[in-house]
Amino acid sequence: MSLKFAVLAALHEQPATGYDLTRNFRTRMANVWNASHQQIYRELSKMTEEGLLEVEDVPQDSRPDRKLYRLSDAGIADLANWLTESQGRPPTRDPLLVKLFGGDLVDPESLMAEITRQRQNWRQELDRYRDIEAEYFSAPEQVPFRFRLQHLALRKGIRSMESNLAWADEVVAVLNHEIKSRS
Structure with missing residues (x-):
């Protein structure tokens, strides 16, 4: 696209x-x-x-x-x-995921710092999306169809950020375990 x-x-x-x-x-x-x-x-x-x-x-x-x-x-x-027209899924190009593939070569603390920065970005993005939702879609069932569709696009962004944050919790748990085992 x-x-x-x-x-x-x-x-x-x-x-x-x-x-x-x-x-x-x-x-x-x-x-x-x-x-x-x-x-x-x-x-x-x-x-x-x-x-x-x-x-x-x-x-x-x-x-x-x-x-x-x-x-x-x-x-x-x-x-x-x-x-x-049917649209294919865009290719994934995520440097953070690549870092996990080679992450055992560095201190787990450096990966922890990276995931902490990313979590902060995702949290800010989620807050921004929720602000947009509150401003434009406080009563989505009462807006015209075109705006309900736009709200669904926004909901995808919200759910994506929520999913990213939940996944980051999993990464943090694994990194914390590794950091403790090295102590």
């Missing part, structure tokens, strides 16, 4: 500026797709050239005009076509 379809899906919800899209990718879509400000603007430019987006210049006082992007009919058709 490319960034193109994540942008199309975000604009399907509502027209947005590049700034709005960047903010959306950092908040509501954070567990769905990761993209930098520059990547989003490059993609918007390319998609506009391809006729997938329409752009409206919105005048602003004492600032350059804002560009408001919305899906064109071709963009809607491209997104709808992609939605019907």
Whole structure:
């Protein structure tokens, strides 16, 4: 999958500026797709050239005009076509898992430090996802279908972070056992 379809899906919800899209990718879509400000603007430019987006210049006082992007009919058709295609699972490339494969070559304390840092990241991510859920989906059964689907995507992120934290507890238990046995 490319960034193109994540942008199309975000604009399907509502027209947005590049700034709005960047903010959306950092908040509501954070567990769905990761993209930098520059990547989003490059993609918007390319998609506009391809006729997938329409752009409206919105005048602003004492600032350059804002560009408001919305899906064109071709963009809607491209997104709808992609939605019907089967998607494979993305390949796993996780440096932490690779470290476990060679972890017996180093002190268990160094692995413990690594897993502790990762746990902290996962905890922060989980807290952020829960904040998004509280802000946007406090009553998910009362929102339109499209937002219930988005809530399910967010729930996947929440469950993934919860699973990562539970798995980290298992790793910590094994590392603690090894550290004690070496004492």
